[in-house]
Amino acid sequence: MDFQAPNTLAEQIANYLAQRIMTxxxxxxxxxxxxTLATELKVSRASVKEALYTLERWHLVEITPRKGASATLLxxxxxxxxxDVYMHLLLMLVTRLCERWQEPDKQxxxxxxxxxxxxxxxxxxxxxxxxxxxxxxxxxxxxxxGNPYLSxxxxxxxxxxxxAYYLSAERYRQDLKTTSRFFTELPLAVIARxxxxxxxxxxxxxxxxxxxxxxALA
Numbered sequence: 001m002d003f004q005a006p007n008t009l010a011e012q013i014a015n016y017l018a019q020r021i022m023t024x025x026x027x028x029x030x031x032x033x034x035x036t037l038a039t040e041l042k043v044s045r046a047s048v049k050e051a052l053y054t055l056e057r058w059h060l061v062e063i064t065p066r067k068g069a070s071a072t073l074l075x076x077x078x079x080x081x082x083x084d085v086y087m088h089l090l091l092m093l094v095t096r097l098c099e100r101w102q103e104p105d106k107q108x109x110x111x112x113x114x115x116x117x118x119x120x121x122x123x124x125x126x127x128x129x130x131x132x133x134x135x136x137x138x139x140x141x142x143x144x145x146g147n148p149y150l151s152x153x154x155x156x157x158x159x160x161x162x163x164a165y166y167l168s169a170e171r172y173r174q175d176l177k178t179t180s181r182f183f184t185e186l187p188l189a190v191i192a193r194x195x196x197x198x199x200x201x202x203x204x205x206x207x208x209x210x211x212x213x214x215x216a217l218a
Contacts (some may be wrong), residue, residue: 009043013060016041019061021071022163032053032061032069042218057158072160079164083213087206089150091199093138093187096145098195102197105144106191110139113187120180127169128180131162137183168216178208 017037020026032052038045051070055061059082065070072078102111114135131199142151145191172179173211182205189198 009047010050011054012039013041013043014054015048015057016061017051017135018058018159021055022159022166024167026071026195028071028074030071030135032071034068054160055159057156059157060163063098074163074167074217076217079217080210082157082160082164083206083210086154086161087202087210089154090138090202090206092201093141093145093154094198095149095154095195096147096150096189097141098190098193098198100146101144101190109187110143112137113183116183117180120176120183124174125173127165127173129171130176131165134179135162164213164217168213171212172209175208175212178205 005131012144017026017032026032028068034045034052038048041048052063056063056069059071074082077144092126116130116137121131138158139151142154145151154171182201186198186201189195189201193209
């Protein structure tokens with residue numbers, strides 16, 4: 001990804017660094033030197049510092065007093081802790097979704113889920129496209145639920161979870177039937193307002209995905 005200085009500089013720096021961290025160009029635990037980065041990108045250190053605070057909120061960077069910033073660790077144990085918290089946020093989301101969706105929301109939910117299912121049935125499946133389509137489902141459901149705090153929390157987890165998917169892409173690609181089945185069954189439970197079934201589907205899928213990620217990272 002080539003860097004281009006935009007109007008919203010700190011956010012663009014954050015996106016640039018996030019892409020490098022998610023794809024492994026910046027390795028887990030690697031130091032990120034503010035001065036070096038500012039020189040490389042021809043931007044101010046203040047903009048870099050602001051970008052690093054954004055990355056910290058996204059769980060991609062750890063900032064330690066007097067030591068500076070480094071990419072967060074991502075081994076099997078850290079991935080498990082990350083996914084456990086993310087799963088509980090999704091459980092809260094699907095519970096509220098079952099309670100709050102209205103008839104005008106139904107087709108929107110079905111359409112966005114259908115795009116994921118279609119991606120999983122593509123013979124040359126693009127893991128990045130599937131992951132992005134999956135997050136589109138989450139974001140669409142967040143709009144229906146209408147809880148800005150929950151939406152913000154889930155949004156902040158998106159880069160870190162994407163990073164885990166990228167690093168386990170090959171295992172994920174080999175198991176797309178499970179993904180397809182999950183996104184086929186989940187909307188049926190939501191439309192039936194069967195919150196217990198929807199939560200169980202989330203738990204089972206999340207635990208399965210966590211295992212794939214742990215195996216890849218191990």
